[in-house]
Amino acid sequence: MTLPQDIQSSAEDYMDSQTHSNRPISSILIIIAMQTEALPLVEKFQLSEDHNSVFPKEVPWVRYHGVYKDLQINLIWPGKDSALGVDSVGTISASLVTYASIQALQPDLIINAGTAGGFKAKGASIGDVFLVSECAFHDRRIPIPVFDLYGVGLKQTLKTPNLLAGLDLKVGKLSTGDSLDMSMQDEASIIANDATVKDMEGAAVAYVADMFKVPAIFVKAVTDIVDGEKPTAEEFLQNLATVSAALDEAVTQVIHFISGKCIHEL
Numbered sequence: 002m003t004l005p006q007d008i009q010s011s012a013e014d015y016m017d018s019q020t021h022s023n024r025p026i027s028s029i030l031i032i033i034a035m036q037t038e039a040l041p042l043v044e045k046f047q048l049s050e051d052h053n054s055v056f057p058k059e060v061p062w063v064r065y066h067g068v069y070k071d072l073q074i075n076l077i078w079p080g081k082d083s084a085l086g087v088d089s090v091g092t093i094s095a096s097l098v099t100y101a102s103i104q105a106l107q108p109d110l111i112i113n114a115g116t117a118g119g120f121k122a123k124g125a126s127i128g129d130v131f132l133v134s135e136c137a138f139h140d141r142r143i144p145i146p147v148f149d150l151y152g153v154g155l156k157q158t159l160k161t162p163n164l165l166a167g168l169d170l171k172v173g174k175l176s177t178g179d180s181l182d183m184s185m186q187d188e189a190s191i192i193a194n195d196a197t198v199k200d201m202e203g204a205a206v207a208y209v210a211d212m213f214k215v216p217a218i219f220v221k222a223v224t225d226i227v228d229g230e231k232p233t234a235e236e237f238l239q240n241l242a243t244v245s246a247a248l249d250e251a252v253t254q255v256i257h258f259i260s261g262k263c264i265h266e267l
């Protein structure tokens with residue numbers, strides 16, 4: 002029987018997605034917003050910078066790539082803001098690089114790794130590394146029915162029970178917004194999101210990953226205690242280098258665990 006072309010190709014797409022989960026993961030996309038977090042991993046995995054960028058020439062995004070433990074690794078750092086020279090943190094760059102990287106690199110799995118603020122009332126301490134169970138936004142308040150839910154943008158992450166059992170990571174929910182500090186309104190939304198960690202990229206990466214049905218996991222290391230006494234920016238900068246080392250160690254363990262496994266084995 003010959004199927005019409007469009008039905009046949011969607012059946013093929015479906016079968017493709019099925020076989021996907023039954024073959025070992027081969028291509029991983031790691032998205033990391035800050036250079037300090039990214040460079041130790043570039044060194045550890047002996048990745049090389051791509052000088053013939055897969056991205057448009059205008060963007061500051063940097064791709065490091067290589068093969069590590071039989072995995073094709075692409076690590077994307079959104080680079081420095083071209084006008085101000087600081088890391089392009091936040092949801093706009095995160096969603097753009099996630100979109101462009103999925104298009105160009107067709108990864109089997111996305112890992113968004115980075116630092117985060119943690120809530121001691123929810124069990125977070127400086128240096129803890131969390132595997133995120135779900136992501137949502139806390140600064141997109143739209144008090145109109147259904148738009149309110151769209152604003153929160155709740156996304157489940159890939160369920161990885163074996164990875165969790167194999168590694169010494171905490172589990173918690175992540176809330177994302179475009180500010181390092183926390184207004185009272187943000188705080189109320191973060192509490193409503195039941196979040197243990199707070200970052201500036203996760204839910205944006207999750208939004209795009211979900212759009213293209215690419216499984217995604219989120220590894221977040223705590224640099225500052227949001228509900229503590231110290232000013233956030235000061236505590237963040239003070240702990241950034243040491244906590245980045247803990248983050249990179251955790252990401253390395255995650256990569257070792259993933260090597261040779263299928264998505265459904267994680």
Ligand code: ADE
Binds near residue numbers: 181224
């Ligand atoms: N990254 C590290 N600390 C953070 C915080 N307190 N808020 C948002 N992103 C962060």
